[in-house]
Amino acid sequence: MNVAIFGGGIAGLSAAIHLLDKGYRVSLYEKRSVLGGKVSVWKDSDGDSIESGLHVVFGGYKELQSLLKHVGAEDAILWKDLALIYAEKDGKTTTFEKQKGLPSPYAELLGGLKTNVVNWRDKLSLIRGLLPLILFGDEDYFRSQDCITYSDWHARHGVTENALQRLWRPISLALNFIEPNVISARPMLTIFNYFGRNYEDARFGFFKANPNDSMIEPMRRYVLKKGGAIHCNARLKEFLLHDDGSVQAALLASGERIEADAYVSALPVHSFKKTIPKAWLKYDYFRNLFHFVGSPVANCQLWFDRKITDIDNLMFAHGTSFATFADVSIACADDYQAGQGTATGGSVLSLVLAPAHHLIDLPNDVIVEQVVKELKALFPKAREAKLLKSSLVKIPESVYKAVPGVDRFRPDQASPIRNFFLCGDYTYQKYLASMEGAALSGRAVAEKLSARLPKRNRIELLA
Ligand SMILES: Cc1cc2nc3c(=O)[nH]c(=O)nc-3n(C[C@H](O)[C@H](O)[C@H](O)COP(=O)(O)OP(=O)(O)OC[C@H]3O[C@@H](n4cnc5c(N)ncnc54)[C@H](O)[C@@H]3O)c2cc1C
Structure with a gap:
């Protein structure tokens, strides 16, 4: 059973790895000359690495860490102390960190009381507003808060404007590159819950070298070692359809025609939108993707x-x-x-x-x-x-803007088209658009594809 994957970011590579593990034959097509998508890295004329963006791993990125281990890159990450460090004027810093050696929520309470980022009024309002969230917040609650912006949630819970501007605005900008009065409350609350619950999950990690050498290159080597094929400079142009709407072939910009038993898009949502066949727009599944806008x-x-x-x-x-x-x-x-x-x-x-x-x-x-x-x-x-x-x-269009109301439009990895599947950080999984979300979507698409189109076993093939 041949699977063609389009897009060589973390999602596409994760899908390729899991499908190869399940015994599928995989070919991956990436439009650029480098793999990695939003974590791609290339060299300038001096040999220095240029990154698409500074990337940080959370301790709670369990899927990404397990994938790294699987491809032999378990030592890829250098873990740092858990602290939110704010650079202030003239070489000063302010810090928000948990008190080491105490269990949650006491570690956050004491750490929060000792922080010099905000004043006492802010601290008391933070305790009143965020402690119930840390103690009782769960996934259902976070999802239910996707109807309002984080600023609204913050104000409704009586936390001060100063705490919003000094502590949480930089976090909102770092998470999704948008302001707290634009971002949905959901991703912010999810992060607070992380930071508030478990030291290991909330700590930051950096790639030892850079995201390419530490992560993408080991993934690429794994795919090739398992017999997968990777084609760079291979841009998907369009899908050609059978009468029943299923994919007959994919056409690359070079004119090459790709035929496979199943097709997976691991393109960013804004690129995938350009390749959706008109005939598929009768499905809400595909129409809903037009709610996504890149940050x-x-x-x-x-x-x-x-x-x-x-x-x-x-x-x-x-x-x-x-x-x-x-x-x-x-x-x-x-x-x-x-x-x-x-x-x-x-x-x-x-x-x-x-x-x-x-x-x-x-x-x-x-x-x-x-x-x-x-x-x-x-x-x-x-x-x-x-x-x-x-x-x-x-x-210009990076991760999708996690604005209120968009979460419900995130598509499942199995599309209404029999031989067509989606993965990518924007597809449905419990994280917002992130490296972990992309890795999770790759695992999910492999599971859904193998459930719908089981690989024929050897006996069937011989028959
Ligand atoms: C500046 C910046 C900083 C970030 N920091 C963090 C961070 O600290 N921590 C974190 O977890 N996440 C971070 N992210 C988010 C993270 O990088 C992404 O969520 C994740 O890498 C997305 O992976 P993906 O595979 O879903 O998509 P992408 O990485 O976008 O991969 C999609 C691939 O598809 C290819 N493609 C597009 N069109 C075509 C086509 N027509 N044919 C073939 N191929 C095509 C693209 O070239 C690309 O390689 C950051 C993002 C940015 C931009």
């Missing part, structure tokens, strides 16, 4: 000639064009200080710029200048440092 985001990398910070963790900031960032020369030292490219022992900052709708058309040098100015205000050492080079990756 614009940009990732900026800056190479300095000296260290401007010594913080080995994710950092957040407010009042800056970047919401979250890290010095990857410290956090992912296997790649960014490995001695190649421009490595001088200086800082390499990777910064996620959000919201980014107003940045997409702005010239890159103007954006970089703004980011450097903001960094100088935060880190005194940046004022003396020389900027060696910069890169800017703009993604």
Whole structure:
């Protein structure tokens, strides 16, 4: 049984791995020259890694960790202390962290009381508003809150505006690249529940080298070792249909015709929408995908000639064009200080710029200048440092905007079309669009495909 998968991000690779494990023959087609999609990494002319975006793993990403282990990359992640570190002006930091050595919810309570990010009034309002959520919140409750924005939820629960702006706005921007008065309450509450319940689940991890070398490359090697085929520079153009609406073949932009027994789209939703055959739009399943709109985001990398910070963790900031960032020369030292490219022992900052709708058309040098100015205000050492080079990756449509009401339109991996399936971070699984969500969707599509189209066993084939 041949399966053709289109899209070589985490979802497509995860689907390929699980289908190969089940004994299917798999061919994967990716439109770009590199695999990885939103976690892809490529080299500049100096040999330095350019990332599509700074990527952080949560301890609770069980599926992703098990997939990494499965492909022999269990050591891919460097775990950091669990702390929300906010960079403030002139080299100061404020921190929100759990009190170590105490069980939940006491660890959060004491940690929250000790935080210097917000004042006492904010702390009391946070305890009143969030403690019931940490103690009693469950998946059903989070889903039920998809009808309002996080700002509305926050106000209704009596938590102060200052706590929203200082603590949670950077988190909302880091999660989905949109403001708290735009994002649905659901993903924010899910994250609080994480942070509030289990130390292991909430801690941050960085890829030891970069997402490609630490994760995508081991996945690629696994697919090839199991006999799968991977074709890059192979863009899906359209599906050709049988009279009953099922897929007869897929046509690539090169004109090549791909025939298989089953077809899986692992494209981002905005790309898949362009390939949906008109005949399928009679199904709500496909029409509902037009509710999804991509979030614009940009990732900026800056190479300095000296260290401007010594913080080995994710950092957040407010009042800056970047919401979250890290010095990857410290956090992912296997790649960014490995001695190649421009490595001088200086800082390499990777910064996620959000919201980014107003940045997409702005010239890159103007954006970089703004980011450097903001960094100088935060880190005194940046004022003396020389900027060696910069890169800017703009993604006009990245993950879908998790706005109120959209969650219910997330499609199941099994479509109404007999031989056609969907996976990708936007499809239905318990996480919002994320690496974990993409990995889960790949497992789910393999399970649903094998349930609907069981692989013929050897005896049947011989008969
Ligand atoms: C800046 C940034 C920072 C992020 N940070 C984090 C983080 O810290 N933690 C986290 O968990 N998540 C993070 N994410 C989200 C995460 O990257 C995504 O949710 C996840 O990688 C999506 O995987 P996917 O396989 O579903 O889709 P994608 O990665 O988008 O893969 C889809 C693939 O399909 C290919 N494709 C598109 N059209 C075609 C076509 N016509 N034919 C063939 N191939 C096609 C694309 O080139 C791509 O390779 C971040 C995202 C961004 C943009």
